Amino acid sequence: MSRLLPRAIGEGGHTFSFLTRDLHHYLRAAPADGPHPLLGARNIVTADTNDTDTLLPLVERLHEVLAFDAVVSSCDYYLPAVARTAEHLGLPGPTPEAVGNACRKDRTRQVLAAAGVAGPRFAVRADTAGALEAARDIGYPLVVKPVDLCAGTLVRRVDDEHELERACRALAEFPLNVRGQRRAPALLLEELLTGPEVSVETVTHDGATHVVGITDKSIGGAPAFVETGHMFPAGLAPDLAKEAAESAVRAVGALGLDHVVCHTELKLTPAGPRLIEVNPRPAGNRITELVRHVTGVDLAAACVDVALGREPDLAVRPTGVRSAAIAFLLPDGAGTLTGIDGAEQVRARPGVLELTLAGPGRAVLPATSNNEYLGHVMTADTEGGGARAAAEHLLTRLRPTYACAELPGAVTA
DSSP, X not given: OTTHHXXXXXXXXOOOEEEESOHHHHHTTOOSSSOOGGGGOSEEEEOOTTOHHHHHHXXXXXXXXXXXXXXXXXXXXXXXXXXXXXXXXTOOSOOHHHHHHHHSHHHHHHHHHXXXXXOOOEEEXXXXXXXXXXXXXXXXXXXXXXXXXXXXXXXXXXOSHHHHHHHHHHHHTOOBOTTSOBOXXXXXXXXXXXXXXXXXXXXXXXXXXXXEEEEEEEEESTTBOEEEEEEESOOOOHHHHHHHHHHHHHHHHHHTOOSEEEEEEEEEETXXXXXXXXXXXXXXXXXXXXXXXXXXXXXXXXXXXXXXXXXOOOOOOOOSOSEEEEEXXXXXXXXXXXXEETHHHHHTSTTEEEEEEOOTTOEEOOOSSTTOOOEEEEEEESXXXXXXXXXXHHHTTOEEEEESOOSTTOOBO
8 A cells, every 4th residue: 555545646636745754664665666656745754653742733834834635644553643633634534533443453342342243252451460361261262462563463373371471472572563653562362263254345435334345365374363365356155245244334333434445354253244353444465456456446546535525436347357366475484585486487377467576685584474475476367256266376386495594394595
């Protein structure tokens, strides 16, 4: 989304000003296959975006000169600041309370439970002793989560007290997130849900929530929960798809979210859909591009439109694509990446929409979250629901090589 959102702003005929506390964070991630998205910025302003109380007066002064029409971000850690800023300037957007509850997994659980939206049994505790006590009530295996991190960071399955203590210790040793914000120390424990995982992509405008579609997800990396791929649309029976969509719409409504694109994750358990989390922003991991390839609906553009208070264009258009999928290349070793064999053969295959791979020299560790990908392959199927199988097959043709590999099974260059 860090590239798609600036593109959507420009294609919509708008300009944007970019506020950041650390411009080098973005310059370090300059794309190799095109101009940097920030080259499209009308203004770049350095501000302490981690301190909303000092940020708001600054933005108010900028607003007097630049006359902003909307405030947006694609980063989970700044969505609450975006909501507070929009409210402060009298611009459209979801309320700070709604966004704050959606961005805190413990508050999401509490709000949805009070509204009767089905989810896992859960407990929120302040320390390891409390977590051990709650785990005895919920029962093992269970899932331990931080309440305010994203990309699956430090989300773990635990099967006994020893693993629970280790997971709690890992969270306690991570006091700041990757943007330098101090984390809430609370621990969220949840019943381990079984069944396929999906996400429902929705757009809410003027109190009405429109379901754009449902994406299926594959998960690996146990005991972590790493997203290894997605396909749109999910191959669900109509009744089950309807239940999942209705659960997501109820969750968005219960949280009070409006003027927002949401990415709501659910488990399709034997007892029915169960809410995992509601993300008040467009989906990451290129899911929005899968949606666009199949339906023609641009969720990045919809995000811009609803932030402006405008009705988004959600009309489905023929694209010739019946399904689109993405498969992520995960490290099979540790060390320094020296190359990825098979790329040219994969790139030449019919149906490949994207092939993006990390370059040599990258430090590689085993994947414990969605932050360790070495790249992805995206495919399209014009006949039916075969895009996932094609993407997963092509992924097997990509072979990373490493220097100083440390794990069994890694290829040493």
